[in-house]
Amino acid sequence: MLCDDCGRKEAVVHITQIGANGRVEKHLCESCAAGYNDFVPVQQDGRHVSVDDFLRGIFGSAQGQENKASGGTGELSCPHCGMSYRDFRQTGKIGCAACYDTFRGQLEPILRRIHGSSVHRGKIPHRSGGTLELKQTIAQLSQQLKACVEQEEYEKAAELRDKVRALKQELQQKEGGQDHE
Template sequence: MLCEECGKNQATVHMKKIINNHVNESHLCEECAKKSNSFNFDTSFSIQNFLAGLLDSSYDGPVKIEQVKALTCDKCGLAYGKFRQTGKFGCSNCYDSFRDKLVPLFRKIHGHDIHVGKVPKKAGILVGTKRTIEKLKKELDSAVSKEEFEKAAQLRDEIKNLQLNLERGSEEND
């Protein structure tokens, strides 16, 4: 479909206005849409602005300006307020300095604050064992609540063996 305005370019902007049950459709190319006063284009997408917006909306209660201004990174001196504006850290220590403010953001974005995704192959055995232990602990709790004590004892022993293997593995790597 060609642009209704210039008739030359492909129409990439399609707008439908409904005013008093009257439908008015416009099909314009990007250039003509920018020239038109009907559209307000802000084509500059910034990940920093996106993250700053998430930071502002991630708080449960009101934020005291004094607290935000007083919070700074111990290593690079970046103020938390500056981080909120730019969405950029000054150094790797900023993660630790701003941890209390970041954890709610991570929970909001990812649904949790621990990594549960793919794991590098080298670390896979360690992480896989930890996940297995967590799964077995949940099964153990369930078995105890159902009063299946023999099964619970087996699960307990399996958890202990896995934890011993983890400890041995970490001692060998040290």
């Protein structure tokens, strides 16, 4: 869309003014928009405020309230790729694998709402499904075993240890006798 004033450049500022005369829309290029002092706010010291600063002031206050509600004082960003949570909200895409850890608090509720869970449970291929499932079960039982030992629940720990041993033997048989501990 071309600028309503000069008719040469692409319109980048769109202004809708509603008044006594009804609704008036203006589509302006950047240079023509700079000439409209009626629409560009001016600070008390007489300096003009850019449209970006004006909008950042309006929407930034909502962002600030959001940060206070989430307990953050500054904007959270990924240490690996530098992506901010605001960038994620605008694009809907995560920058890297480290973003999942960085934004875990904000992403978990979203993932639960969309997928019903925040843990990925993908399909298991048929040819490796049996051993993969066994490995996952062994890992879970090993974690439970460690927790039981830490809590000094030795009887339950002994039961879990026996289950882990049996599953490891079964795994070795399925994989052809290879040792995978």
